Amino acid sequence: MARKKIALIGGGQIGGVLAQLISLKELGDVILFDIVEDLPQGKTLDIAEASRIDGFDVSVKGTNSYKDIEGSDIVIITAGLPRKPGMSRDDLLVTNAKIMQQVAEGVKEFASNAFVIVISNPLDAMVTLFQKVSGIPHHKVMGQAGVLDSSRFSTFIAWELGVSVKDINAMVLGGHGDTMVPLVRYANVNGMPVMELLERKYGDAEKAKEVMKAMVDRTKMAGGEVVKLLKTGSAFYSPASAAVQMTEAILKDEKRVLPTCAFVKDQYGADGVYLGVPAVLGADGVEKVLEISLDEEETAALNNSINAVTTLVADMERLGF
Ligand code: TXD
Numbered sequence: 001m002a003r004k005k006i007a008l009i010g011g012g013q014i015g016g017v018l019a020q021l022i023s024l025k026e027l028g029d030v031i032l033f034d035i036v037e038d039l040p041q042g043k044t045l046d047i048a049e050a051s052r053i054d055g056f057d058v059s060v061k062g063t064n065s066y067k068d069i070e071g072s073d074i075v076i077i078t079a080g081l082p083r084k085p086g087m088s089r090d091d092l093l094v095t096n097a098k099i100m101q102q103v104a105e106g107v108k109e110f111a112s113n114a115f116v117i118v119i120s121n122p123l124d125a126m127v128t129l130f131q132k133v134s135g136i137p138h139h140k141v142m143g144q145a146g147v148l149d150s151s152r153f154s155t156f157i158a159w160e161l162g163v164s165v166k167d168i169n170a171m172v173l174g175g176h177g178d179t180m181v182p183l184v185r186y187a188n189v190n191g192m193p194v195m196e197l198l199e200r201k202y203g204d205a206e207k208a209k210e211v212m213k214a215m216v217d218r219t220k221m222a223g224g225e226v227v228k229l230l231k232t233g234s235a236f237y238s239p240a241s242a243a244v245q246m247t248e249a250i251l252k253d254e255k256r257v258l259p260t261c262a263f264v265k266d267q268y269g270a271d272g273v274y275l276g277v278p279a280v281l282g283a284d285g286v287e288k289v290l291e292i293s294l295d296e297e298e299t300a301a302l303n304n305s306i307n308a309v310t311t312l313v314a315d316m317e318r319l320g321f
Contacts, residue, residue, distance in 0.1 A: 003058070004028030004251055007069035007111060009103050010078035011040035011062065013236035014119060014243075018076055019060055020047050021244045027251060029059040031068050033106075034079075040064070066106035072114045074250065076243050077130065079103050080120035082234040083227050089121040089177055090312055097321045100126050104133035112136060115250050115285050117243050118143045118261075121234075123176040124309040125316050127261050127274045138263035140285045145176030146259025146276040147242035148235075153182045153219040157194055160215060161201070170194070171259050172219065173268075173276050174305030175312075180276065181301045182216045186292070246281055253283035262286045269299070270306045273313070 006022055008015045011034030019032050032040040040062030048060050061068075069075065080096035083089060100120060107116065107130075116136060118127045127143035134141070149172035158165035170187035174180045187194040198208035218225070226235040249256035260279040264270045267289050268277060280288040294302060 004073045005071055006030050006247065007072035007075045007107075007114070008032045008078070009069075009075060009107070010034060010080065010120070011036070011043055012078060013082070013233055014078040014240050015040075016043045016047075017236055017240035018078070018243060019044060021240055022247070023047055023051070023056050023058055023060045024054055025244065025248070026056050026058050027244070027247060028073065030061070031072070032060070032062045033064070033066065033069060034062070035064065037064055066110050069107070070110045072111040074117065074247055075107050075111055075114045076117045076119065076247065077103055077107075077126075078119045078239075080126070083121070083223070084233075085228050085231060087227075089123070089223070092121050093125060093312070093316060094319060096120055096122070096126060097129055097316055097319070100129050101133055101321065104130045108134040108136070114140070116141045117246055119239055119243055121176070122312060124261055124274050124276075125312045128313050129316065129321055131263070131274075139287070141263070142246070142279070142281075142286055143176070143261030143274060144239065144243045144246055145180075145261050146172055147245055148238050149176065149180055149182075149219060149222070149276075150259050151238065151242065152222040153187070153215065156215040156218055157187060157189075160211060161189065161194070161197055163189055168194075171278060173259060173278070174302055175276060175309040176261065177305075177308055177312075178220055179301070179305035179308040180220055181298065181305055182219050183298065184212055184216065185295065185298070249281035250283065250285060255280050255282045255287070257281075257290060260286060262289055264289060267291050268294075268306075269303060273306065273310060275306060275309060 006028045011032045034040040044060045044062040120126045131141040153170045154168040167190045172182045262279045278290045279286045
């Protein structure tokens with residue numbers, strides 16, 4: 001079987017970690033694209049020179065030419081500016097939309113058969129724009145946000161309960177912004193509801209709710225928390241790990257159920273929009289969106305998030321994108 005080819009558009013912080021992780025896991029040959037001359041070449045040379053030490057054997061190269069992404073099986077897009085302290089993801093709209101248009105043209109010309117995972121912010125709008133400009137079918141174009149947001153939520157739960165994060169299952173749906181919806185009721189530790197464990201820990205249902213609310217709020221603001229600490233950019237290790245998990249699910253046809261920014265048709269009260277939902281990822285990309293019942297509060301929160309995403313996309317379209 002021919003080796004897979006993975007193109008990374010954007011050779012900044014996330015792009016660099018993606019190139020390293022994909023090489024370490026030998027998921028395929030890596031081509032790292034950036035408009036900055038020599039940057040992707042330098043990063044990939046550095047990564048390749050660790051191959052003897054880490055024992056991986058794939059080709060990892062940098063480029064400033066879209067031609068080199070030709071024949072890619074997967075394209076992961078991080079091109080665009082990250083947030084600075086005090087900025088919301090939506091503040092990046094105009095700058096990153098211009099970049100995303102160029103990227104979509106490049107991918108359309110040279111890798112229109114690829115599966116595409118968009119990471120650039122504002123995520124939901126960027127995925128929508130990329131799909132529109134590239135014309136690549138909806139099931140092959142998705143965004144990464146939920147895997148990371150869910151991992152953040154899981155990490156906080158594990159710390160709070162003093163148990164291994166490996167046993168936490170918690171999911172975040174909705175858009176990748178302040179309106180995201182951490183699903184508290186479904187969060188569990190190997191099947192045991194997190195809320196019950198919190199109630200037992202504190203012997204007080206009200207206190208348990210308070211503690212959970214703090215974790216939910218921290219999850220929603222987790223990106224901003226990192227931005228505030230880094231001061232010069234946003235999270236990059238964890239978003240790269242998240243996109244690699246999605247890439248692996250597709251390349252290995254794993255049928256993983258991962259919260260994905262996927263095109264939703266008449267599910268969860270949304271129709272014809274990209275939204276964070278539980279999706280089955282396999283050899284056909286987004287193979288299915290799984291629907292679960294939501295209570296009144298969860299439905300209201302998700303509707304609020306759908307509205308935020310729709311408004312942002314409408315703003316983008318009004319700006320001529
Ligand atoms: O979970 C998520 N989805 C995210 C998304 C979590 C964290 C950060 N997220 C967003 O990813 C962030 O807000 C940014 O929009 C992207 C990329 O973040 P990163 O930290 O990697 O940003 P960098 O280091 O600034 O890298 C961006 C690179 C940089 O090297 C630029 O030269 C390049 O993008 N760039 C371009 N590449 C290709 N084509 C064009 N036009 C272009 N313009 C800039």
